[in-house]
Amino acid sequence: MTRNVLIIPGDGIGIEVMAEARRIVEWLNAHRGTAITLTEGEMGTEVWRRTGVPMSDETIEAAKSADAVLFGAVGGDEIIPRPIRRARGLLALRRAMGLYANLRPVKAYEALLDATSLKERVARGVDLVVLRELSSGVYFGEPRFTETLPSGKRRAVDTQVYTEEEIERIARDAFLLARTRRGQVASVEKSNVMETGRLWRDVVTALHAAEFQDVALRHVLSDNFAMQIIRDPRQFDVVVTDNLFGDLLSDASAMIAGSLGMLPSASLGTADASGRRPALYEPVHGSAPDIAGKGIANPIAAILSVAMMLRHSFGLTADAELVEKAVEAALDGGARTADLYVQGGIQPVTTAGMTKAIMEKLEALAV
């Protein structure tokens, strides 16, 4: 059995961290028989310069037919004309693949408690998942436009739209996920102000009453949540929220782990008749133009995204755990990229150096 994975490095540090993800996959193929075939796909600014579009039809088709996609990051692509970028960028790929459920786990590693911006006693033991709705909301709502008014001043419009079906679909995933964890869901919206927030709360409440009373449900207004996640993040298990709030709140939560370079993600769609879910795995971070080309990006978010792929797309739980344990062991052993707080006197490792430390632990743990 071969597992076909399309790897799309993208731009900036996306290229750098995907090279490390590839090394991990190759190690797993050689030592664990994971039989993953990597085919490279292109997306990003360079592709646009060369071809006039940032992502070709072939790449979209290859992504749809692959067993999973590993994605680095795109960015710096703001120079690409907006209509082309919208039609052929990352959002278009998520839409084309039907990826509505974005899992963003946040974990406080014991070894990184000096890297988090929270107090150790607040961050210690945090283990939560932000489940972000990924295919609707203000990212895709119509109308969206910028117009020039008679006054000569411009006016811009974005539209937040959610249907009951979209809310129920992501809420069901949240409750099912909670059943495999600590049985708690926090649903985050702004129902005191927004129509979509009101509908969100109604639909989540009704689904909970009808099918998931064994799961503890809390509704948290998004502004309060932004405070609570910093005050006491351990109170959360599964956090389900919309596309925009999920984007913001997961980046903020990254500092519980110690760096945006630590957060992996899985984006999943609806299972087909054979049970296969369309899936794309990517670090939560972007192309980081401020550090691109320096060889200092943290590859852990990308490597943990490989672990998520092993678990969610291929059911290779033992291999996923092996990768996660190797990451933890490398951190325990003192490996730190520059984004993680480096204690006086300790030299940070490079991107490749972090992967080397992780691969040494893989070798040691696999025997």
Ligand SMILES: NC(=O)c1ccc[n+]([C@@H]2O[C@H](COP(=O)([O-])OP(=O)(O)OC[C@H]3O[C@@H](n4cnc5c(N)ncnc54)[C@H](O)[C@@H]3O)[C@@H](O)[C@H]2O)c1
């Ligand atoms: N999924 C994606 O492809 C994705 C996600 C977020 C942002 N972006 C794009 O990336 C570009 C840059 O955006 P930004 O700077 O606001 O966000 P960013 O996530 O690229 O970087 C934010 C900050 O975190 C740091 N950082 C991020 N990842 C890191 C890593 N692995 N190791 C060490 N440090 C890391 C960066 O150096 C930067 O200081 C923009 O064009 C944006 O649209 C793409």
Ligand SMILES: CC(C)[C@H](C(=O)O)[C@@H](O)C(=O)O
């Ligand atoms: C690059 C951008 C479109 C993207 C998003 O907002 O979804 C990114 O921030 C993310 O979190 O994956």
Ligand SMILES: [Mg+2]
């Ligand atoms: Mg984001």
